Amino acid sequence: MRYDFDQIVNRKQTASEKWDGIEKIFGAPNLHPMWVADMDFRSPQPVIEAMKQRVEHGIFGYNLRPDSYYEAIIDWMATRHQWNIQRDWICYSPGVMPAISFIIAHFSEPGDSVLIQPPVYPPFSQVVTRHGRKLVTNPLRYTNGRYQIDFDDLERKLDSGVKILLLCSPHNPVGRVWTQEELTQLGQMCRERNVLVVADEIHADLVYHQSSHTPFSAVSEELAQHSIVCTSPTKTFNLAGIQTANIIIPNPQLREKFKAAVDDHFVQFSNTFGMVATESAYRNGAEWLDQCLTYVEQNLHFLTAYREKQIPEIKVIQPEGTYLVWMDWRDLGMDAKALKSFMLEQAKVALLTGDTFGLEGEGFMRLNLATPRALLQEGLQRIEKAINVYRAGKG
Ligand SMILES: Cc1ncc(COP(=O)(O)O)c(C=O)c1O
Known part of the structure; x- marks a missing residue:
């Protein structure tokens, strides 16, 4: 079967850490979630069917x-x-x-x-x-x-x-x-x-x-x-x-x-x-996974092209695996604290700042690609807009 990874499924009010926990965890309202490592896609249909069948047994x-x-x-x-x-x-x-x-x-x-x-x-x-x-x-x-x-x-x-x-x-x-x-x-x-x-x-x-x-x-x-x-x-x-x-x-x-x-x-x-x-x-689940990987890889190409055109200060470290992307923000010249407040107060996106992964990660950010392209684009547009303001302020 053909899966539609562009479909946006509302995950709010499902006790999702990524969506419902965001304000409490990051301490800021109206953030776009691009952080925790789960996907915004529904699981393979055969898995959903198998669980439904098991639920119906009732014991x-x-x-x-x-x-x-x-x-x-x-x-x-x-x-x-x-x-x-x-x-x-x-x-x-x-x-x-x-x-x-x-x-x-x-x-x-x-x-x-x-x-x-x-x-x-x-x-x-x-x-x-x-x-x-x-x-x-x-x-x-x-x-x-x-x-x-x-x-x-x-x-x-x-x-x-x-x-x-x-x-x-x-x-x-x-x-x-x-x-x-x-x-x-x-x-x-x-x-x-x-x-x-x-x-x-x-x-x-x-x-x-x-x-x-x-x-x-x-x-x-x-x-x-x-x-x-x-x-x-x-x-x-x-x-x-x-x-x-x-x-x-x-x-x-x-x-x-x-x-x-x-x-x-x-x-x-x-x-x-x-x-x-x-x-x-x-x-x-193999059929779903193959399609999912193709979609996520296309998201990676989308991100790479977007940043090349709109936000060249940020470097994307091309991943060989995982649906996570490690990005080098150091050319913007912000320290860890400035990067955090830029992300939360200006861009309004929830990414994980690199220092979370050890001192060696300072100046980097981790972004999650396993999301419908429209949501990825929304996050990137928020980042681009905030960087435009930052650039103007510096100039
Ligand atoms: C490398 C790695 N190990 C383990 C986990 C978590 O695994 P579990 O939920 O099975 O404890 C994650 C989740 O992001 C992970 O990235």
């Missing part, structure tokens, strides 16, 4: 995940990522961040070092410090408009004694889809030093046409034994509210430890809708 007791649930995940990983996983490797978690939190708590001790690569998804630093672990950063290097891993710095940091590396792959917010070579190099460095790699691959399915995602534990059998890969259908199919993830762990010892952590928190039962939506999305 919502405890669940056991059926064989068909596991088969759907295995088939998706094989066809979408050429990644052959076994049923035993799949461990349930009520979300990717909860899984990472369990891992930090159960695979390291207070005071141990955990490494992240900023600018990166803010809960990565929070989960480390909230558990009383030491945060070690290996900032990404930004040269010639492209972000790369600083392997010299990584080696030094790993040598200082690191227990776990949190890898964001594809990377939120900079949009890199790490190559097989980069993953191999990083993996071997960690392997040699017995560092556990936890790969957050929640954005794995959201990759543009010229790129291809490599699951971390598909790089090699050896790396598979020393890593945990966090997957979920929630970003892919706009299902963040169902709070469900599947954590892939080929190594039996690591797996048992992870499952024990989930059991310790008494969260081993699937949420009914998480379970139903996961299976139907992986079984019947």
Whole structure:
């Protein structure tokens, strides 16, 4: 079926964090939301139908995940990522961040070092410090408009004694889809030093046409034994509210430890809708996803052309994956505070300012492309108008 991603669905008064939470969170009225990482698109129709059917049954007791649930995940990983996983490797978690939190708590001790690569998804630093672990950063290097891993710095940091590396792959917010070579190099460095790699691959399915995602534990059998890969259908199919993830762990010892952590928190039962939506999305969501990716990529072209013509001061860092775009605002010469007030008081848009992702992000902003083009245009027009006023004030 043909999906209409131009359709504007009113999300106000649906308890949406992005739309209904905006005024409270940003502290300013009438903002246009371009921030939190969910989509303004309806989920695939087969997923909606499967949930409707489940609702009609009318009983919502405890669940056991059926064989068909596991088969759907295995088939998706094989066809979408050429990644052959076994049923035993799949461990349930009520979300990717909860899984990472369990891992930090159960695979390291207070005071141990955990490494992240900023600018990166803010809960990565929070989960480390909230558990009383030491945060070690290996900032990404930004040269010639492209972000790369600083392997010299990584080696030094790993040598200082690191227990776990949190890898964001594809990377939120900079949009890199790490190559097989980069993953191999990083993996071997960690392997040699017995560092556990936890790969957050929640954005794995959201990759543009010229790129291809490599699951971390598909790089090699050896790396598979020393890593945990966090997957979920929630970003892919706009299902963040169902709070469900599947954590892939080929190594039996690591797996048992992870499952024990989930059991310790008494969260081993699937949420009914998480379970139903996961299976139907992986079984019947590919057609929707392909169309969605084409639409989002067209939004990226729209944004790139718009900024070239109207707001050349802002640079768009071309993403290889994720529906998020990282933009360099530094040519405007505003510091973090000025940028925030410009965005909230002049432009009236809610973007995430780069410093949210670590000090390295200062002067940058993150924008969400998974929205109907008319809404993207509305946000860009607001930014353009405010920049025109700013330019006039400077001149
Ligand atoms: C890299 C990354 N990991 C995890 C999450 C959140 O996952 P969950 O809702 O399953 O905890 C997000 C959401 O934006 C994300 O971008």
